[in-house]
Amino acid sequence: MLNEALRLVRVFHDLNKTQVAERVGLSKSYITELERGDKKVTIEVLQKYADGFNIPVSSLMFFAEQADGAPAADRVRTAVAGKVVKMLDWIATVTADDPDEGDRHGEKVRQAR
Template sequence: MLGERLRLFRERRGLTLQEVADRSGLSRSYISEIENGKKQPSIKALEALAAALNVSLDALMPEGDTDGTIGDKVRMLREQLGLSRAELAEMADVTPGFIAQLENNKTQASLTTIRRIAQCLDVSLCYLILEDETAEEIIRALNPELRTLLQEPRVQLVLRMVCDMTDREFEFLLQFIRLLRRSGLQ
């Protein structure tokens, strides 16, 4: 159970509820309710708690809670936003049946569709398509030079361009990168 894992990490670090509250920006009573299984936290709250406890988001989640598939993430986010499948489907211009199949990992969506769903759920495309690691964990793992590089306006422009690519353009870029790696011209 999530609450039990949260309490375990907090106690192992010798932290009080108030200390975790101060570090995470969440209220002490809210954290207590999560620990006691009375509240189900949002992704943002979980990320804040993970950061406060200096653990990965995956470490907080009990095994079996999520496999990290796109469908699992879509279901979790949709439910947290209080949306029905029909409401999300209408917002993303797909059918409710498609959302059900996606959430049950019975179909795969095009990049364009995943991008629309991500926008409807107010998350980045990367959040839905990256497996296992959160973007924060990936950024933390980067060397300082690369982190600095990612802050440069030209690099951010390229990243924005990638986010606005069509499926075909994105696939072409991926193929180009694969070819570049195979050629050893990096």
């Protein structure tokens, strides 16, 4: 469910409801109602979370699918996998900024032989 996915995002980032409310531009009470399932999660809410946590809306949808009936270990594994992918993307971006990085790595490998 989407409400569980939003709660998992908050818990994963170790934030309280007030901090999430400030980050996504909603009230704390609205966050509480969303997480409890008292309010329906709209596409606008998903976009606010996506913007606030710098993740694609599709990832929130994926987390919702995984959270729906999945064991707790699987939910944690899914959340961690998402972070690992973001970290690898960041590493690729950082190393792409240095065009000589690949050459130096290749040179080190050649020297080691």
